[in-house]
Amino acid sequence: MTDAREPLLQVRNLQLHYRTRRGTARAVDGVDLDVGRNEALVVLGESGSGKSSLAKALMRLLPRNVARYSGQVMLGGDELMGMDDERFRSGVQWNRISMVMQAAMNALNPVVRVGEQVAEPLRVHRGWSKEAAMERVVETFATVGVSRDFVTRYPFELSGGMRQRVVLAMALVTEPELVILDEPTSALDVLTQASIMNVLKRIKREQGTSFILITHDVATSSELADRVALMYAGQIVEQSDARDFFHHPAHPYSKLLMDSVPRLHQSEPPGYIPGEPPDLIDPPAGCRFADRCPRRFGRCSEDPPAFELDGDRRVRCWLHEEGTDHDG
């Protein structure tokens, strides 16, 4: 039985490690996440922090060099990690959870009409007839703002913004409960980015879909976000309501990140975060941000757990051990 108050997605201690020549890279290293029904969770993080790996772990799109893939993933009350590959592929992947992969709009098949490409999940995973699938494609195109005439076009005949809407249609055509979007607008100009974000907001409002939006772009993501999770070196360091995160970030890394976002009418230059993220192959013991943290103290040599704060926030930092930041 599903309980409407339960989050749609609950992830606990998710690990995805890769075998490499230098050793084991811990790209996702103990991630806990919740995504509510009809909620958009934005996953922020610098390049290499493990965001795409997290998405692939949820979709079970794993490369061959996986060293470890473990944890709990519950979707609508169903435990997914214990499911065998065949059941996961037929029942979950692209059906209940779908994804727009990074640079997907450049990966459309150049010699197949876009309508047929969007229909493919229905034809392959659900065995729908061509006519029924095409009818649904036309409906989905309308949802993402693509005219039905485009069904018979080839990818090269479409602008970047239109191709991005087509890959979004591909992710939505099976009416999944959860859609993961990996940097969906980073290759687009700002106006096109804004129109895609508006499409996502409308779909969320009208269809109740939940989203995980992966990005390093704080400004664009703030449009859609209900909650924010900030990733650093394979771990989630803060997970908060979006308003709290953007206005009162709690983790020292979140504060530095928000200070580094350029703003209009700002007299001070935006800040920057000195130093580099740690190597995921042999990450330091203790807090992974400690080396770059202006608020570092003795306790940071130990690995902090995620402390629960008021307002449904979780912050992985010793400064919050008592439930509040010591001096804000």
Ligand SMILES: Nc1ncnc2c1ncn2[C@@H]1O[C@H](COP(=O)(O)OP(=O)(O)OP(=O)(O)O)[C@@H](O)[C@H]1O
């Ligand atoms: N198949 C793989 N084998 C080995 N290492 C990998 C593999 N895929 C990713 N990595 C490494 O895992 C780490 C996390 O990569 P990931 O792509 O998940 O990060 P990201 O935050 O999405 O970065 P970006 O924003 O640049 O895509 C990086 O150090 C990357 O080099």
